[in-house]
Amino acid sequence: MLCPNCNNKYNRVVNTRQEGPETTIRQRLCLGCAHTFHTVEVHLPPLSVRWEGKVMKRVDGYQGIRFF
Secondary structure (H helix, E strand, O other): OOOOOOOOOOEEEEEEEEOOOOEEEEEEEEOOOOOEEEEEEEOOOOOOEEEEOOEEEEOOOOEEEEOO
16 A cells, blocks of 8 residues: 555554445555555455456446546
């Protein structure tokens, strides 16, 4: 996980919270510049998504997150 402020790869998790049964939100602290940022983990059932190039798509047709 890279810091969005300085691109440092060293960070630590400061806080973790559950938002429902399938979502985890983590607050992270960059050890290089002390910037705090959040990451979101969404737990999906197996085989519910597929990759098309750099785009993750759900099997039911919903277009999900675009990765660059």
